[in-house]
Amino acid sequence: MQQRLYYLSDETECDSAIVSSGEQDGRFFAILAATLFHPQGGGQLADGGWIDDCKVLSVESLGEAILHVTERLLPPGPVRLRVDADKRALHSRLHSAGHLIGTVGIDLGLRPDKAQHWPEASRVVFRMEETAPPEAGEWEDKVNHIVAQNLPRQCGIQDGARMVGFGRLPAFPCGGTHVRSLADIGRIRILSVKTKKDTVTVNYDIL
Numbered sequence: 001m002q003q004r005l006y007y008l009s010d011e012t013e014c015d016s017a018i019v020s021s022g023e024q025d026g027r028f029f030a031i032l033a034a035t036l037f038h039p040q041g042g043g044q045l046a047d048g049g050w051i052d053d054c055k056v057l058s059v060e061s062l063g064e065a066i067l068h069v070t071e072r073l074l075p076p077g078p079v080r081l082r083v084d085a086d087k088r089a090l091h092s093r094l095h096s097a098g099h100l101i102g103t104v105g106i107d108l109g110l111r112p113d114k115a116q117h118w119p120e121a122s123r124v125v126f127r128m129e130e131t132a133p134p135e136a137g138e139w140e141d142k143v144n145h146i147v148a149q150n151l152p153r154q155c156g157i158q159d160g161a162r163m164v165g166f167g168r169l170p171a172f173p174c175g176g177t178h179v180r181s182l183a184d185i186g187r188i189r190i191l192s193v194k195t196k197k198d199t200v201t202v203n204y205d206i207l
Contacts, residue, residue: 002065003034006047006177007162008155011036012083018051018076027057028073031065036083039066043115044095044176049083092177093206094122096153096166097188099178100143101202103169108133110200117176126200133193133200140190150183 005014014036021030030051039059040046046059051074058069094117101124102112110126110133126133133139151167155178158171164178165171179185191203 002032004066004175005034005036006038007157007175009036010180012049012085012088014081015078016081017078018074021074021076023073028070029067030070030074031067032079032081035059035066035068036081037066037068038088038091038175038177042175043098043117044091045118047083047091047177048087049081051079051081088177090119091117092179093185094119095174095176096178096182097143097185097204097206098122098124099164099166099172099174100146100169100182100185100188101139101190101204102172103146104139104142105133105200105202106170113199120205122205123201123203126202128195128198128200133195133202136190136193139193139202140188143188143190147182147185147188150181152181153178 017033018030019033037047037059039061041061049056051070054074055071056068057071060067098115098117105112105126110128113125113127115124116122154165154171156163161173162175163171164174166182185206187207189205189207191205194201
């Protein structure tokens with residue numbers, strides 16, 4: 001089975017090997033024995049970077065496999081992986097911020113439904129039962145109060161699922177990348193809190 005090294009490692013460079021490669025629908029792809037590249041999914045965009053000196057154009061899940069779409073065909077054999085560290089850091093900060101917003105929502109009696117942790121388009125959607133959500137300013141104060149505690153990330157595998165949490169906060173099943181400690185997020189800015197019927201959408205960004 002292909003190893004997803006980013007589950008338990010923050011490294012952005014390592015050695016690996018291409019076990020198979022090919023071309024389909026005009027795109028070149030490579031499958032690695034072990035990968036540091038996070039594929040698009042779970043509300044998070046794919047990592048960028050390079051396999052040796054070849055640019056990785058996208059990273060996609062296909063069943064249990066991860067396809068690395070490359071700018072040219074690469075032969076099987078040993079390779080060096082290099083993830084775009086700046087892009088990874090941004091995605092991790094946004095994803096961790098989304099988890100904190102979800103945690104605050106749960107504390108307020110809301111039920112997380114779905115989330116998107118994309119630059120300039122991040123949001124967490126909740127289902128609302130009886131509890132009315134706070135205004136954006138109050139929500140922002142609550143999440144940044146947690147950020148200021150600088151809790152460390154807790155990450156592990158439980159019953160076959162990867163669990164991610166921070167300090168004493170509840171851990172959740174998650175396949176995405178996250179900051180090592182909450183201060184690395186920076187300040188979370190709540191752009192808007194919109195209510196429609198039984199749905200609450202919290203749009204956010206980071207500074």
